[in-house]
Amino acid sequence: MSETVPLLVVRGLGKSVPGPRRLFHGLDLEVRAGELIAIVGESGVGKSTLLNILAGLDDADEGSVGIDGTLLATLDETGRTRLRRERIGFVFQAFHILPYLTLRQNVALPLALVSPDHAVAEARAEAMLDLVGLAGRGDGYARDLSGGELQRVAIARALVHRPALILADEPTGNLDRDTAARVLSLFADAVRGNGAAGIMVTHSDASAAIADRVLTLTGDGLVERRDR
Numbered sequence: 042m043s044e045t046v047p048l049l050v051v052r053g054l055g056k057s058v059p060g061p062r063r064l065f066h067g068l069d070l071e072v073r074a075g076e077l078i079a080i081v082g083e084s085g086v087g088k089s090t091l092l093n094i095l096a097g098l099d100d101a102d103e104g105s106v107g108i109d110g111t112l113l114a115t116l117d118e119t120g121r122t123r124l125r126r127e128r129i130g131f132v133f134q135a136f137h138i139l140p141y142l143t144l145r146q147n148v149a150l151p152l153a154l155v156s157p158d159h160a161v162a163e164a165r166a167e168a169m170l171d172l173v174g175l176a177g178r179g180d181g182y183a184r185d186l187s188g189g190e191l192q193r194v195a196i197a198r199a200l201v202h203r204p205a206l207i208l209a210d211e212p213t214g215n216l217d218r219d220t221a222a223r224v225l226s227l228f229a230d231a232v233r234g235n236g237a238a239g240i241m242v243t244h245s246d247a248s249a250a251i252a253d254r255v256l257t258l259t260g261d262g263l264v265e266r267r268d269r
């Protein structure tokens with residue numbers, strides 16, 4: 042059955058950066074559909090770099106990344122771009138909401154990239170805005186929104202195309218505690234409700250607490266945190 046097969050399979054991943062400095066090596070990870078993982082670790086240990094590698098935006102030096110049975114290394118740049126657009130949702134630290142597009146157009150963007158049907162894309166975008174508590178705000182612009190609202194738009198956009206893999210870099214960074222809690226539960230519901238595999242990098246214990254597993258990134262890979 043498909044839900045028993047890990048959606049993301051990472052084997053023996055290693056990465057060094059110029060210096061040269063080795064960030065990590067021998068990193069293994071499996072994440073199943075409907076599972077939300079938190080990755081924690083000291084600043085500079087390589088958490089964002091790991092997310093970028095999983096998204097095919099950066100290359101590992103060794104090891105492999107498989108998404109839904111496809112090894113990233115077997116794809117050329119066009120194939121990676123297609124996989125990213127169709128199968129991955131990304132919530133960045135900076136929201137990257139485009140200021141010259143309406144909020145609805147921003148949320149519809151991942152669909153517009155893969156489907157020419159604008160009416161369907163915008164209807165789905167509107168439904169996602171409803172889901173994140175921004176009903177009726179689709180005609181607005183980023184400048185009209187608070188930080189928490191912008192983060193919710195970013196989450197709506199990351200989920201609108203129902204990606205199999207959702208990657209989030211500090212999805213509640215810069216939000217006050219109450220807004221962070223709301224955004225977080227929405228994010229967790231969306232990951233689990235969509236049957237996606239979710240990976241969230243965070244410094245926040247409150248964020249980590251909502252995950253099914255908390256893994257600490259170290260130079261020797263990911264270590265399961267059991268003090269929960």
Ligand SMILES: Nc1ncnc2c1ncn2[C@@H]1O[C@H](COP(=O)(O)OP(=O)(O)OP(=O)(O)O)[C@@H](O)[C@H]1O
Nearest residue numbers: 058059064082083084085086087088089090091242
């Ligand atoms: N292309 C690059 N060239 C040089 N150094 C890099 C490159 N990419 C990442 N680094 C370095 O690798 C380290 C890991 O960076 P990364 O942003 O992944 O860490 P992080 O764990 O996400 O940190 P934080 O928690 O502070 O966001 C940092 O020291 C960074 O400067």
